[in-house]
Amino acid sequence: MSNRLKSYFSHRTISQKLLFMLIVTGIVTATLCTLIAASIWRFVIHSQIEPDYTHNLKVISELSQNIDELNKQLPTLLAVDSHAIDTKLIATFDEQGNLLDQLSLNNLPLPAKQLHELYAYYLKQGRFSPEVVSLKLKNGTPYTLLVLYKYKTEVLFNSKFLLMLISLFLAAILLIRIIQMQSRRWLIDPVLHLKAVTHQVSSYQNYNVRANKVFFDEIGNLVDAFNTMLSQIQARDHLLTDARDKANRSQKKAEVSTNEIKKTNIRLEEEARVRSAMERKLLEFQDFLNGIINSMPSIMIALTPKYRITLWNQQAEKLTSISAGQAINHRIDDAFPFMLFYLDLVHQASKTGQVQTVSQAEIKISGITRFYSIMIYPLKGRGQQDVVIKLDDITDQKHLQELVVQSEKMMSLGGLAAGMAHEINNPLGGILQNVQNLTRRLSAGLPKNQQIADDLGLSMTTIEEYLKAREIPSLIENITHAGHRAVDIVTNMLQFSRNAAPELEQCDLNELTRQALQIARTETTFHELQAESGLIISELYDPELPTIPCIPSEIEQVIINLLKNAAQALSEYGCPSGTPEIKLNVQQQETYAVIEVIDNGIGMDDDTRRRVFEPFFTTKDVGKGTGLGLSVSYFIISSHHHGILDVQSEPGKGAHFSIRLPIRPLRLQLD
Incomplete structure (x- = not known):
């Protein structure tokens, strides 16, 4: 039976074992408390109600016919209440105070005087309670009883109860001790054992020891894991020992090759310095080329055969308001829609390797029209079919060309105007002079005109009326005005052709x-x-x-x-x-x-x-x-x-x- 219990509890978990111990401890504690409570309850029940002895006396006296019958009933009353009271003395007196009868424990009659002294003594002190009871028999005769009594009470802690209580306490202590020992055996001893083994491992580096597994609970699982860990550490220690031996051998070989490595490192450092200097020079040269490209007044754009932008200089940024970071790797027709009309030339330059040019292209950006010459040429030396687009602003040149053409045209027209002015000036002078003479000779105010009219038999007044009727003066005035206007034109033409030093x-x-x-x-x-x-x-x-x-x-x-x-x-x-x-x-x-x-x-x-x-x-x-x-x-x-x-x-x-x-x-x- 014991082996079965040991086997049963060895395979229980710690929580199950603790639950078992808590249940046993609870049962013992509940039993002890129940017994103590029962004893106290018994004492309380027997002592909490005092029998009403005087009331019983009054009831019996009312049922008695005479004093003799009452005296006969008194022993019966004592027998009835003997379980609750202890009566010392009962004395009966008549209405005049004469002692009629008395009943005592020792059946010894006492004189009336001693009864009064005994009553006074117990009234002040003593274990008995004195009481005077006035009775009236059934026939109406009054009597007086002197009663000396005390109540019986149960003893709470009597010897049997104390013995039982001590036995329960001893049993509880023994059970608690047993539970403590079992707890130590189930919980503390395995942990202490595992602690001792751990101390051996940590203090002395002894990986050969193993912890003993007693129970198949959580601590048992921990012991298994600890032993497995020790086995792995021991195996790792062997591996580390072997590796250390190999490392020592390798160290010797490494010491042999250290000098060679140092020499190699020196050569590598020198090569690194040379390469760093070359990279720095390349970066400087790249920055120099970028500076040249960005400093050029021309717009430079490099494209892949798929029309993706690989170069976008600052002039392109200024023209399109698109930064290089936004334009690189995007299609040219997305970043610069104007070039959509010239993608065929880009394709032709990429395929044929021939330079393609556009002498004059009109670009309108932000409402401003500018003129550009476009050159599209293949990028050689890269083994690819990339192309470069170069745009030059020729707006000012175009304007200067227009001015030059205008100047040349004006110079040629100036010579023509000079010749025409001289050729026109002479007949124009004759026309104006003749118009002036015609006006003078038609005027009535000149004496010569009046004289010739009289010689011919004409009237100057009639001639003037005729001229006015035919609107000859207005025609002459128009001729004069046109002549002067022609003179102004000739004068401007002469000034137009003048080359004299100002x-x-x-x-x-x-x-x-x-x-x-x-x-x-x-x-x-x-x-x-x-x-x-x-x-x-x-x-x-x-x-x-x-x-x-x-x-x-x-x-x-x-x-x-x-x-x-x-x-x-x-x-x-x-x-x-x-x-x-x-x-x-x-x-x-x-x-x-x-x-x-x-x-x-x-x-x-x-x-x-x-x-x-x-x-x-x-x-x-x-x-x-x-x-x-x-x-x-x-x-x-x-x-x-x-x-x-x-x-x-x-x-x-x-x-x-x-x-x-x-x-x-x-x-x-x-x-």
Whole structure:
């Protein structure tokens, strides 16, 4: 039976064993508490109710016929309550206080005097309780009883109860001791044993010891794991010992090859320094090339055969407002949609290896039109079919070419105009002189005319009436007006073709411009614009502008001409904004003094802008313009002052004329 219990508990878990011990301890404790509670309850039950002895006496006396019958009943009363009280004495007195009978424990009669003394003694002290009871028999006779008694009470801790209690305590202590010993055997001893083995391992590095497994519980599993760990550590220790031996042998070999490694390291360090220097040089050279590419005024873009961007310089960033980081590895038609029209040339350059060019391409970005020359050439030396696109801004060159063509055209037309002016001037003078003579000879105020009319029998008054009826004077006036207009044209043509050396003088361009504006304000068109549309003229002058060498009358003539043209354009064609405005600005730009006349009229298309300085070209109605005003102004600025007269205009955005005069000493100009 014992072996079975040992086997049973050896295979239980620690929690099950603790539960068993707690159950046994609980049962013992409950049993002991139950026994103690039962003993106390028994004492309380027997002692909590005192029998009402005097009440019993009164009841028996009321049932008795006479005193003799009462005296006979007293022993019976004592027998009934003997389990609860201990009666010392009962004495019966009549109504006069005479002692009739007495009943005592020792049956010894006491005199009445001693009864009173005994009553007084027990009243003050003593173990018996004295009490005087007034009785009335059944027949109504009154009597008095003197009773000396005490109640019987149970003894709580009597000898049997104490013996039983001591036995229970001893049994509980023994059981607790047994449980403690069993707990030590089940829990503490295996742990202490495992601790001792652990101390052997940790203190003495003894991996040969093993812990004994007694029970198959958690501690038993821990013992198995600990023994397994010791086995693995022991095996690892053997491996480490073998590895240490191998390491010692390898160390010897390593010591042999250390010198060779040091030498190799020295060579590697030297090679690393050389390579680092080469990489630094390559990076510097790469930065240098990038600096060259980014510093070029041209737009440089490199593409793969799939039209992916591999190079995007700063000029490309400025033109497209797209950074290199955003453009690299993207298609060219996504980053620069303009090149979509030239992808066939990119493909052709990649396939054939031939350079493809576009002499003039128009690009419009942010509302500004610029002209570029495009060169697409294959990238050689990489074993790939990459191409490079180079775009150069030729807007200024194109504009200069237009100016050169314009200048050459004007020079050729100048020679033609000079010849025509001389050929026309002579017959024109004869026409005007003959018209003047015709007017004089038809006038009635000359005596010679009156004399010849009288000789012929004619009346000058009749002749005048005839001429007026036939509107001959108005025809003569038209001939005269046309002649003078032809004279003006010839004069402008002669001035247009003049190549004489000008006489320059230092001039305040701000003051000269103010005077020209005052003169232009007197023109009828200015008055009409200010009265009808509220013409706004804004002026901006540069007080720091130095004096420049020029011919004041000619510069004044050019400014007035530009102001009149602007006012006439605003008057005839109106302005998109509704309120006409002319801006007159004088400022310095680098080495030039610049006069700008800007209006907000309807502007000009490209064809009109290119021909605006040609002689005899005009957009005005027939008879309202000669077409020589701007051409003469152009030659005044370019030939006489070595400056530039330029115009910028687009349809609906007004016209911007600028006069650029070089700022330099007078002696250089005269040279």
